[in-house]
Amino acid sequence: MPKSLDVVAIGNAIVDVIARVDDDFLKTQAVERGAMTLIDADRGEALYAAMPPGVEVSGGSAGNTAAGLAALGGRAGYVGKVRDDVLGKVFRHDITAQGVRFETAPALDGPPTARCLVLVTPDAQRSMNTYLGACVNLTPDDVDPAMIGDAQVVYLEGYLWDPPKAKEAFLKAARIAHESGGKVALSLSDPFCVDRHRAEFQELVRHHVDILFANEHEIVSLFEARSFDEAMQKVRFEVETAALTRSERGSVVVHRDEVHVLDAEPAERVIDTTGAGDLYAAGFLHGYTRGRDAATCGQLGSLCAAEIISHIGARPEADLKKLVAARFG
Amino acid sequence: MPKSLDVVAIGNAIVDVIARVDDDFLKTQAVERGAMTLIDADRGEALYAAMPPGVEVSGGSAGNTAAGLAALGGRAGYVGKVRDDVLGKVFRHDITAQGVRFETAPALDGPPTARCLVLVTPDAQRSMNTYLGACVNLTPDDVDPAMIGDAQVVYLEGYLWDPPKAKEAFLKAARIAHESGGKVALSLSDPFCVDRHRAEFQELVRHHVDILFANEHEIVSLFEARSFDEAMQKVRFEVETAALTRSERGSVVVHRDEVHVLDAEPAERVIDTTGAGDLYAAGFLHGYTRGRDAATCGQLGSLCAAEIISHIGARPEADLKKLVAARFG
Numbered sequence: 001m002p003k004s005l006d007v008v009a010i011g012n013a014i015v016d017v018i019a020r021v022d023d024d025f026l027k028t029q030a031v032e033r034g035a036m037t038l039i040d041a042d043r044g045e046a047l048y049a050a051m052p053p054g055v056e057v058s059g060g061s062a063g064n065t066a067a068g069l070a071a072l073g074g075r076a077g078y079v080g081k082v083r084d085d086v087l088g089k090v091f092r093h094d095i096t097a098q099g100v101r102f103e104t105a106p107a108l109d110g111p112p113t114a115r116c117l118v119l120v121t122p123d124a125q126r127s128m129n130t131y132l133g134a135c136v137n138l139t140p141d142d143v144d145p146a147m148i149g150d151a152q153v154v155y156l157e158g159y160l161w162d163p164p165k166a167k168e169a170f171l172k173a174a175r176i177a178h179e180s181g182g183k184v185a186l187s188l189s190d191p192f193c194v195d196r197h198r199a200e201f202q203e204l205v206r207h208h209v210d211i212l213f214a215n216e217h218e219i220v221s222l223f224e225a226r227s228f229d230e231a232m233q234k235v236r237f238e239v240e241t242a243a244l245t246r247s248e249r250g251s252v253v254v255h256r257d258e259v260h261v262l263d264a265e266p267a268e269r270v271i272d273t274t275g276a277g278d279l280y281a282a283g284f285l286h287g288y289t290r291g292r293d294a295a296t297c298g299q300l301g302s303l304c305a306a307e308i309i310s311h312i313g314a315r316p317e318a319d320l321k322k323l324v325a326a327r328f329g
Numbered sequence: 330m331p332k333s334l335d336v337v338a339i340g341n342a343i344v345d346v347i348a349r350v351d352d353d354f355l356k357t358q359a360v361e362r363g364a365m366t367l368i369d370a371d372r373g374e375a376l377y378a379a380m381p382p383g384v385e386v387s388g389g390s391a392g393n394t395a396a397g398l399a400a401l402g403g404r405a406g407y408v409g410k411v412r413d414d415v416l417g418k419v420f421r422h423d424i425t426a427q428g429v430r431f432e433t434a435p436a437l438d439g440p441p442t443a444r445c446l447v448l449v450t451p452d453a454q455r456s457m458n459t460y461l462g463a464c465v466n467l468t469p470d471d472v473d474p475a476m477i478g479d480a481q482v483v484y485l486e487g488y489l490w491d492p493p494k495a496k497e498a499f500l501k502a503a504r505i506a507h508e509s510g511g512k513v514a515l516s517l518s519d520p521f522c523v524d525r526h527r528a529e530f531q532e533l534v535r536h537h538v539d540i541l542f543a544n545e546h547e548i549v550s551l552f553e554a555r556s557f558d559e560a561m562q563k564v565r566f567e568v569e570t571a572a573l574t575r576s577e578r579g580s581v582v583v584h585r586d587e588v589h590v591l592d593a594e595p596a597e598r599v600i601d602t603t604g605a606g607d608l609y610a611a612g613f614l615h616g617y618t619r620g621r622d623a624a625t626c627g628q629l630g631s632l633c634a635a636e637i638i639s640h641i642g643a644r645p646e647a648d649l650k651k652l653v654a655a656r657f658g
Contacts, residue, residue, distance in 0.1 A: 229589045229624055249578060252590050259588035260558045261581055295558055 003182070005101070005151040006074040006289035010143070010170055011062025012135040012159050013080030013104075014114040015087045018274070018312055019054035021119045026127055031119060036128040036190045038162060039117075044131040047117050056087075057313040058094035059116060061157040061189055064275045064314040068282025068304055070099035071320045074289065077101040077147055079169070081138040087113035088134070094315070103144065107137045118274055124309065126274040136163040140172045148173045149180035152289045153211070155281065158189035161197040174208045185211035187281055188218035195221060211241040211288070213281045219244050232259075243284050243298060245277060251302060253284075255294035262298045265306035275314025279304040286324075296328065303327060332511070334430070334480040335403045335618035339472070339499055340391025341464040341488050342409030342433075343443040344416045347603070347641055348383035350448045355456055360448060365457040365519045367491060368446075373460040376446050385416075386642045387423035388445060390486040390518055393604045393643040397611025397633055399428035400649045403618065406430040406476055408498070410467040416442035417463070427644070433471050436463045447603055453638065455603040465492040469501045477502045478509035481618045482540070484610065487518035487547075490526040503537045514540035516610055517547035524550060540570040540617070542610045548573050561588075572613050572627060574606060580631060582613075584623035591627045594635035604643025608633040612653075625657065632656060 026033055029050055039047065058067075060080060069076040078095055082088030084106040091113060095102050114133035120126050138160075148154055154177040160166040174184045186201075186209045188194050194201060201222055205212055212235065216228050219242075225231035228244075232252060235242045242254040250264040283304035287297035307318050355362055358379060368376065387396075389409060398405040407424055411417030413435040420442060424431050443462035449455050467489075477483055483506040489495040503513045515530075515538045517523050523530060530551055534541055541564065545557050548571075554560035557573075561581060564571045571583040579593040612633035616626035636647050 227592065229591050232590060233587075233624075257586065258562075259590075261561060261588075261590055262558050263556065295562075 003150050003152050004075065005077050005147070007066065007069050007153045007155050007285050008077040008079060008148055008151040008173070009062035009066040009155045010079040010160065010173055011060050011157040012114055012132060012163065012166070013063060013082045013091050014060035014116045014130065014135070015091055016057050016059035016116050016118050016274070016314065017048065017051070017054045018057065018118040018120060018272070019052045021052065021121060023121055026119060026121065031127050031129060033127050034125050035192050036130055036159070039129045039131050041111070041131060044115065044117065044129070047129055051117060051119070055312065056090065057315060058091045059275070059314050061159055061187060061278050062155060063095055064278035065155060065282045065285070066100045067095055067098045067315045068279045068320065069286055071316045072282065072286040072304070072324060073321050074286045077151060079104050079142060079173070081107060081134050081142065082113045083107045083110065083134040085112050087115060098315070101147070103147070104142050107134045110134060110137055120272045120274070120312070124270040124273050126272060132163055135166065138163060138166040138169050140169045143169050143173045143176070145176050148176040149182070151177070151182055153183045153185050153285055155185040155187070155285065157187050158193045158197070158201065161193065161200060171208070183210040184208055185213065185285065187213040187277065188222060191217040191221045194218050198222065205238050209239055211243070212239045213243050213277065213284070215245045215247070215277060241294070243280070243301060245280055251280070251298050253294050253298040258294055260295040260298055262295060262302065265302040267306045267309055270309050272312045273309050275308045276305045278314055279308040279316065300324060300328070332479050332481050333404065334406050334476070336395070336398050336482045336484050336614050337406040337408060337477055337480040338391035338395040338484045339408040339489065339502055340389050340486040341443055341461060341492065342392060342411045342420050343389035343445045343459065343464070344420055345386050345388035345445045345447050345603070345643065346377065346380070346383045347386065347447040347449060347601070348381045350381060350450060352450055355448060355450065360456045360458060362456050363454050364521050365459055365488070368458045368460050370440070370460060373444065373446065373458070376458055380446060380448070384641065385419065386644060387420045388604070388643050390488055390516060390607050391484060392424055393607035394484060394611045394614070395429045396424055396427045396644045397608045397649065398615055400645045401611065401615040401633070401653060402650050403615045406480060408433050408471060410436060410463050410471065411442045412436045412439065412463040414441050416444060423644070430476070432473065432476070436466045439463060439466055449601045449603070449641070453599040453602050455601060461492055464495065467492060467495045467498055469498045472498050472502045472505070474505050477505040478511070480506070480511055482512045482514050482614055484514040484516070484614065486516050487522045487526070487530065490522065490529060500537070512539040513537055514542065514614065516542040516606065517551060520546040520550045523547050527551065534567050538568055540572070541568045542572050542606065542613070544574045544576070544606060570623070572609070572630060574609055580609070580627050582623050582627040587623055589624040589627055591624060591631065594631040596635045596638055599638050601641045602638050604637045605634045607643055608637040608645065629653065629657070
């Protein structure tokens with residue numbers, strides 16, 4: 001029976017608060033440059049108070065990917081935990097208005113909806129400070145077997161390994177996906193996240209993942225390799241498909257016996273790199289679920305990543321369908 | 330029976346005349362920027378007269394590779410045609426002083442030893458203007474079957490397709506190499522050279538070549554591909570080993586089922602890119618004939634290329650053996 005969804009993404013449901021700062025601000029506030037740092041509620045309050053005026057946009061790595069897929073015309077679902085508060089409603093509005101199926105019940109008590117204070121420096125680099133809030137309450141009960149079984153691909157973000165119970169939700173989803181003939185995709189999310197969970201990620205990649213997304217730093221960290229090439233040689237034996245991104249150096253896509261070395265999409269401007277990996281995954285999976293060849297999947301990823309870094313925020317602004325049609329017909 | 334030579338290189342025996350010029354000079358003299366252009370004796374005289382003071386150094390693509398191999402401690406031979414004139418003696422002195430076996434008899438009449446007027450612009454790019462001179466007299470008779478049969482690898486430069494009879498010399502050498510259990514390597518030399526001889530190069534690559542060296546522009550031109558990746562997919566089915574160089578973006582080495590994506594060696598400075606491809610081939614073949622794995626061969630190539638671009642001229646100045654020992658033990 002054909003599946004009615006292309007991709008279900010599972011992730012931390014987060015509202016981003018984005019502000020432009022200079023490098024001094026990062027130093028003064030002791031923010032780890034270029035990384036995603038987990039912060040508690042108190043640190044979140046203090047950092048937010050010190051921040052310049054920002055814009056609030058729905059985010060979360062897998063949420064961005066789901067939104068990107070929907071923008072491309074794909075049929076996307078999302079699983080993630082918000083609280084029944086104002087930011088939770090904002091998150092739900094934005095992702096469903098983009099056309100993503102999002103049915104996870106909000107938490108009625110406990111911590112508020114997660115937020116990420118995103119500090120963008122003049123070099124377009126983003127430093128992220130995440131208060132996980134309600135995300136810690138995502139559990140296996142939030143994974144609807146019918147929805148997962150009805151998707152070609154289940155996609156999860158590595159960040160899900162940070163809250164305590166979310167990984168169980170993912171493993172349940174992975175099992176259901178495989179039982180129903182679907183594929184399991186994982187994004188490694190962040191080299192620090194890989195450091196925190198390396199052994200579990202290695203086990204996961206080897207035994208549960210069909211499609212792996214990682215940037216150069218993440219894949220090198222996963223295998224504790226000395227070079228990109230060494231990590232790439234290892235990943236070829238671990239997963240069926242791997243899309244390894246290298247910023248302006250393009251990406252390398254490994255698919256069964258194939259290896260594709262792809263150029264980056266020339267970016268007209270680079271304003272904010274938040275979401276580049278998320279949208280690469282969206283473009284790639286859009287091609288994948290449409291049966292495009294591996295090289296085209298990678299090129300679709302690059303095209304979407306180039307759009308997202310050309311403006312503030314990690315949800316697409318341009319008409320991705322038109323961009324794709326102009327390039328790939 | 331073990332072979333007594335690692336590599337015999339066959340090429341156009343050329344003395345380089347190198348001078349630094351600005352971009353205006355290239356325009357005024359109608360020199361094709363970044364390319365190797367064949368010129369006749371009259372054009373050579375006129376261009377030489379207009380050039381600022383230069384330095385004369387022995388060159389020739391395959392000659393540079395042979396010299397690089399000898400500098401690395403490899404056992405290298407060379408086949409190429411000079412005239413019995415002053416520049417011919419310079420060429421012979423330099424390559425034999427480097428430790429390369431060079432026994433090709435000089436031409437006793439006909440055009441003088443070949444020279445290449447190399448114009449280096451401030452961006453370290455070199456534009457080459459080659460008067461082939463005595464090179465046009467290289468014939469199959471210059472190929473000594475005993476020497477070829479005694480080499481692990483016969484290496485030729487694509488530029489050999491420019492003089493009329495040299496290609497016959499190469500095909501003879503390729504046949505002898507294969508009959509005696511050796512490998513045949515080819516460098517595509519130059520995208521314009523590929524344009525001139527595409528059909529012959531395609532046939533050669535498919536039927537006679539085991540190890541192919543090409544830069545991005547050359548391999549794309551060979552297959553008239555739309556992208557580097559498309560060309561790379563094709564070359565995987567054509568040769569056993571391909572080393573594809575991409576300047577500061579590193580190189581991709583394809584060897585049987587393996588694909589390696591290698592970073593460029595960080596260059597301390599870039600003064601003159603003449604010989605970068607030749608020395609990459611030298612480093613690669615040095616590793617290859619020592620039984621190193623494909624990724625290490627590519628890294629050896631990058632290391633030697635980084636040395637050669639750090640100074641004027643295409644023959645090594647630093648102690649390549651020490652550089653290699655420091656890195657690879």
